[in-house]
Amino acid sequence: MGPVPTVRSTTTAMENARTTRRTADAATDAGRFDYVIVGAGSAGCVLANRLSKDGNKSVLLLEAGGSDRSIFVQMPTALSIPMNSPRYDWRYHTEPEPHLDGRRLHCPRGRVLGGSSSINGMAYVRGNALDYDGWAEAGAAGWSYADVLPYFRRAETRARGGDDYRGAAGPLHTRNGTKTNPLYDAFIAAGVEAGYAATADPNGFRQEGFGDMDMTVHRGRRWSTANAYLRPALGRRNLQVETGVLARRVLFQERRAVGVEFEQGGRLRQAAAGEVILSAGPVNSPQLLMLSGIGDHGDLAEFDLPLVHHLPGVGRNLQDHLELYVQQECTRPVTLYKHMGLWGKFLIGARWVLFKDGLGATNHFESGAFIRSRPGVPWPDIQYHFLPLAMSYDGSTLAPGHGFQAHVGPMRSKSRGRVRLAGGDPKEPPRILFNYMSDPDDWAEMRACVRLTREIFAQPAFAPYRGRELAPGPDVVSDDDIDAFVRATVQSAYHPCGTCRMGAGDDAVVDPQARVRGVENLRVVDSSIMPRITTGNLNAPTIMIAEKAADMIRGRPPLDPSPAPAYRARDFEEAQR
Numbered sequence: 001m002g003p004v005p006t007v008r009s010t011t012t013a014m015e016n017a018r019t020t021r022r023t024a025d026a027a028t029d030a031g032r033f034d035y036v037i038v039g040a041g042s043a044g045c046v047l048a049n050r051l052s053k054d055g056n057k058s059v060l061l062l063e064a065g066g067s068d069r070s071i072f073v074q075m076p077t078a079l080s081i082p083m084n085s086p087r088y089d090w091r092y093h094t095e096p097e098p099h100l101d102g103r104r105l106h107c108p109r110g111r112v113l114g115g116s117s118s119i120n121g122m123a124y125v126r127g128n129a130l131d132y133d134g135w136a137e138a139g140a141a142g143w144s145y146a147d148v149l150p151y152f153r154r155a156e157t158r159a160r161g162g163d164d165y166r167g168a169a170g171p172l173h174t175r176n177g178t179k180t181n182p183l184y185d186a187f188i189a190a191g192v193e194a195g196y197a198a199t200a201d202p203n204g205f206r207q208e209g210f211g212d213m214d215m216t217v218h219r220g221r222r223w224s225t226a227n228a229y230l231r232p233a234l235g236r237r238n239l240q241v242e243t244g245v246l247a248r249r250v251l252f253q254e255r256r257a258v259g260v261e262f263e264q265g266g267r268l269r270q271a272a273a274g275e276v277i278l279s280a281g282p283v284n285s286p287q288l289l290m291l292s293g294i295g296d297h298g299d300l301a302e303f304d305l306p307l308v309h310h311l312p313g314v315g316r317n318l319q320d321h322l323e324l325y326v327q328q329e330c331t332r333p334v335t336l337y338k339h340m341g342l343w344g345k346f347l348i349g350a351r352w353v354l355f356k357d358g359l360g361a362t363n364h365f366e367s368g369a370f371i372r373s374r375p376g377v378p379w380p381d382i383q384y385h386f387l388p389l390a391m392s393y394d395g396s397t398l399a400p401g402h403g404f405q406a407h408v409g410p411m412r413s414k415s416r417g418r419v420r421l422a423g424g425d426p427k428e429p430p431r432i433l434f435n436y437m438s439d440p441d442d443w444a445e446m447r448a449c450v451r452l453t454r455e456i457f458a459q460p461a462f463a464p465y466r467g468r469e470l471a472p473g474p475d476v477v478s479d480d481d482i483d484a485f486v487r488a489t490v491q492s493a494y495h496p497c498g499t500c501r502m503g504a505g506d507d508a509v510v511d512p513q514a515r516v517r518g519v520e521n522l523r524v525v526d527s528s529i530m531p532r533i534t535t536g537n538l539n540a541p542t543i544m545i546a547e548k549a550a551d552m553i554r555g556r557p558p559l560d561p562s563p564a565p566a567y568r569a570r571d572f573e574e575a576q577r
Helices: 011-016 044-051 129-137 145-155 182-193 225-233 281-291 297-302 342-355 440-457 479-489 539-554
Strands: 029-038 059-062 156-158 172-176 209-212 239-242 245-253 256-264 267-278 322-330 367-371 382-387 403-410 418-420 431-433 466-471 522-524
Touching: 029 044, 029 239, 029 256, 044 059, 044 225, 044 539, 059 267, 129 145, 145 156, 145 539, 172 225, 182 209, 182 367, 182 382, 182 440, 245 267, 245 281, 267 281, 281 418, 322 440, 322 479, 382 440, 403 440, 403 466, 440 466, 440 479
Parallel strands: 029 059, 029 267, 059 239, 156 172, 267 522
Antiparallel strands: 209 367, 245 256, 256 267, 322 403, 322 466, 367 382, 382 403, 418 431
């Protein structure tokens, strides 16, 4: 299938948030395409760019949300606004979590061009080399660290320049913060004083240690995949973007995917495809597979959905990172608290509008760390984001005064959850249960998070700033006290993944080529195919997955494996730091 006359660029729709329209003879005729991609998110925008580079291949990109042209999306400091807005977020919540006092936790998922890369915290974290070596050892052949590092580099342009680990010519711009606040360096210095190493680049040779964090910000703007990948490709006549679209099901002839049925503006439409690619994310990709007849036969029978292929792993293996906030009062007025009034926020916003710099141009996570919780752990299993303010990630709570905090949480929980259908109606939100803290080891790791953070905050580097502990609070000391604090306050770090696991075995959903097992012409390319969650934030790995899968889909040979070594702690069996 080559380009067709009805395929056209939708720059106007992209910029003005108007849904594109087509004058078809029948309500269900949306045309024929070589590739139909469901979801214009962190992976989908990458695929739309890379697959449409072949001028003889037509691409249709379907997105449920609308334009990302909003100051609240584009201004990095406003990150909590789109994350909590029904205009940009699916507004998913978990089922009552049985090990967290029955709380229902928010599970933000982007519903806008750029997907979750348009509503996330913009932290650029690749993960640890041993994460990917573990993927390969578990059956995801071709996904070792040596295999994936070239795709991380191809995707990136690092403001400080490229090297054997970092990219210098990719669409995704990354940079460090300016660290104008003295507390960022105090955090790194305190980690070193506590006996941990400093790292020059946690996305380079050595992840482990304390150092500067990278963010996906360019020229003061959020550098989502919509900005990095999709917008530069809109002039191509073989790429069409449709917004305001609810994908209802993948269309099959026997076990061969032939198109997608979707609803747009109250009309049912169908697009024929040479290949269908689901990039709807770890909640909506398994949901769409199940609505299309691919999943556990018992689950589908519950809602009288016709079975195309029994694939019991669909929706299972759900993983996430949890984090808690260890908060400290600050005795000097150097924190962001002084900017939290209406006038302060106005000045930040005005400067950003005029100059695209200042506090509006950062996500405020400018230093962080990766450490090991105990001897015997071969690579970091605790992550820190440091923030010179005491408030919740989503902006819902703010301490009444100057303070600072560490977002801290374990990286490799053994708990597993599941995404299920709530019914056969595509408009009905799926049921999400992470089953957080269901494994006893999770509790030991959370206690370590609290105690190790307190030790770091007690170091001399924080002496000029350190006041009383705000959270968990000085009375929270015993295991039972910490456990109660965790149950009542721990939050998602918004890193869901794993629900369409890649690899071998009966519970694998896709093979190492991202092809859905048991059917033809259907792939899943997003964080749902991660066999196991990576050590850190998931946006960078998701973009890497799409870069690598794009070569597979186009039939191109993979990039040559990288010979660059990665740090491994030699004394991890005996030492924690």
